[in-house]
Amino acid sequence: MSDNSDCLSVTCQASPNIALIKYWGKRNEELILPDNDSLSITLDLGELHSDTTVSTSSSMTCDTFYFDGIQQTKLSKRMQKVLDEVRRRAKNDQIKFVEIRSHNTFPASSGLASSASAYASLAIALTKLFNLENPQSTAAYLARIGSGSAVRSVYGGFVRWSSEGECLSSCIYPVEHWPELRLIILIFNSSKKPVSSTDAMQRTRETSTLFQARLSTVNDKIEKLIQAIKIKDFNTFAKIVMMDSSQFHAVCMDTYPPVIYLNEQSKHLIDLVHAFNKTDENETMKVAYTFDAGPNPFCFIREEHADEFLSLLKHFYPSNNDNDNVHKQVSNIDGNFSSINLPIMANALERIVLTKIGSGPKII
Amino acid sequence: MSDNSDCLSVTCQASPNIALIKYWGKRNEELILPDNDSLSITLDLGELHSDTTVSTSSSMKCDTFYFDGIQQTKLSKRMQKVLDEVRRRANNDQIKFVEIRSHNTFPASSGLASSASAYASLAIALTKLFNLENPQSTAAYLARIGSGSAVRSVYGGFVRWSSEGECLSSCIYPVEHWPELRLIILIFNSSKKPVSSTDAMQRTRETSTLFQARLSTVNDKIEKLIQAIKIKDFNTFAKIVMMDSSQFHAVCMDTYPPVIYLNEQSKHLIDLVHAFNKTDENEMMKVAYTFDAGPNPFCFIREEHVDEFLSLLKHFYPSNNDNVHKQVSNIDGNFSSINLPIMANALERIVLTKIGSGPKII
DSSP: OOOOTTOEEEEEEEOOEEEEEOOOOEEETTTTEESSOEEEEEBOSTTOOEEEEEEEOTTOOSOEEEETTEEOSSOOHHHHHHHHHHHHHHOOSSOOOOEEEEEESSOGGGSOOSHHHHHHHHHHHHHHHTTOSSHHHHHHHHHHHHHGGGGGGGSOSEEEEOSSTTOOEEEEEOGGGOTTEEEEEEEESOOOOOOOHHHHHHHHHHHOSSHHHHHHHHHHHHHHHHHHHHTTOHHHHHHHHHHHHHHHHHHHHTSSSOOOOOOHHHHHHHHHHHHHHHTSTTOOOOEEEEEOSSSOEEEEEEHHHHHHHHHHHHHHSOOOOTTOOTTTTOOOOOOOOTTOOOOOOTTOEEEEEEEEBOOOOEEO | OOOOTTOEEEEEEEOOEEEEEOOOOEEETTTTEESSOEEEEEBOSTTOOEEEEEEEOTTOOSOEEEETTEEOSSOOHHHHHHHHHHHHHHOOSSOOOOEEEEEESSOGGGSOOSHHHHHHHHHHHHHHHTTOSSHHHHHHHHHHHHHGGGGGGGSOSEEEEOSSTTOOEEEEEOGGGOTTEEEEEEEEOOOOOOOOHHHHHHHHHHHOSSHHHHHHHHHHHHHHHHHHHHTTOHHHHHHHHHHHHHHHHHHHHTSSSOOOOOOHHHHHHHHHHHHHHHTSTTOOOOEEEEEOSSSOEEEEEEHHHHHHHHHHHHHHSOOSSGGGGTTOOOOOOOOTTOOOOOOTTOEEEEEEEEBOOOOEEO
């Protein structure tokens, strides 16, 4: 950072969000306008956040970008696009160059896409640094043109990204609405090189014969899901979330060539959750899963069932690691899992992240 | 078999069929009437066939069923249903009991469902034994109520199973139509307990939001596929077959709870075929895959490309067991442009076969 008296600096922290109803398909590539509404939960800043510091001073002679402290040769196209829009809105006669420093507290291998939290934090930081008007919708717009679903990470709680009108996001229910809800992220050890979702979703749009049918189900699904969230009906919430996840992966499979994100470990967890839910005598759902464009599951659960589920995970995904960091949070509840007829997958699980809904980005 | 002067016996051999456009969903469980038309290729009898011998004699006191020479405690519900229908049509005052002996030359682990070939051979043998009228459509009907897609195995060549009217099968093009076409079946070593497809397809019907959309695409797809087969347009054939396979697995994924038949090895083969097809400078397709309710791929290819594809398979699925790739002619293919991992010892067996001429009474 330049040591200059006119140096301004803003730092923003934002978290990833987990889609309950997925975004998959753009009707406009340039502005990233989605084909359908999507709904998500913004994670608690907790362990998982992107931190972006943007600074400007008159001594800067060009834009620079540092990732994890290392200067990058150039800004990505999307980042450039965001900056261009910022300058267009700033209407200053003088160009202010910026230094962008970004860092994610979670690694790329964690199964969590970092672009949503990274672009949300960048968008908010730039909006503040340049003192742009209508800061909330401006930051949302900038996040969206930077990385689509980043638009959902500019708010906390339950967030909806509209596919019509201005195509911005809004908070449907704040973090305080459903305090018992928890998220458990399972990071399997399967090493997979990431596939560009931009290309894949375009191919789905162009080749999938089932894609339009998916689109026609979304609005009704979202209304029902919002209603379930409103009254905290976990059973309905769980069923809609799991079904949307499957439908998303179905249209990916129906793409030419097929796009397959799930693997054996994903399938095993799916079977495990359905079997575990069945063990409840009242058929009350305890856990729901969803999968994004990767094999790691994001599980939703209420606090009262977390211990039991963690014991289940320890039973079916034992780790030979002596320190047993993987299952360190298990309270050693003896669950009766003998009715679940599934194989045990030893050493499949690398990490379990327990987290909750977050209140949204923070300027620090 | 009883040693009796009035003993009659018929033996029929039938092969499995590989669906090009899949059957998935019944609009009538009792009669096994499908939700959509389907199209398949009946395999050559070759190494893969079910043999069923049905015999009757006045000394028999009940129906018996032997599988692989071992008497079974009772007949399955479906087999009983087939027999009941046979007797209904036979119109005899006297009940003739039967002894059924069945054997598959391919193991259950080969990835090939045996019920189609087994019920086709049973249906044809019973039709002949009881001398039923309209033997072709009768055998098709019996095969269908026994095991759905078995109706397609009563003919050779390219076979269509209609979802309307009598819901029977017919041969669209005979085996001689496309003599260069070959099938390569890959049997991976993944051990998976089989999932009942009857239950799974019912769940798809009940829960999949995409199922109706699939149904609405089938007729058009079949017409285009039949046209491609007619003019032997492999490119179009390949694309339609691969897309129907994916769409079928998509509606399975869209089922609640999800039904997932493919695994890592299946995915790897899918990527491999697409990459291999891309290596052709004229963008001519060389290979097409399709997957049924299991992880093993059925590949379609023309004879001229077989050696190259087998070399590709040897390169990407090397085996410590020399038998797996015994048919490779050691063509050195240039596969360096294909950026996929090598899966050692993943492949248990490769079956090379071709289109067949249909069941045989022997």
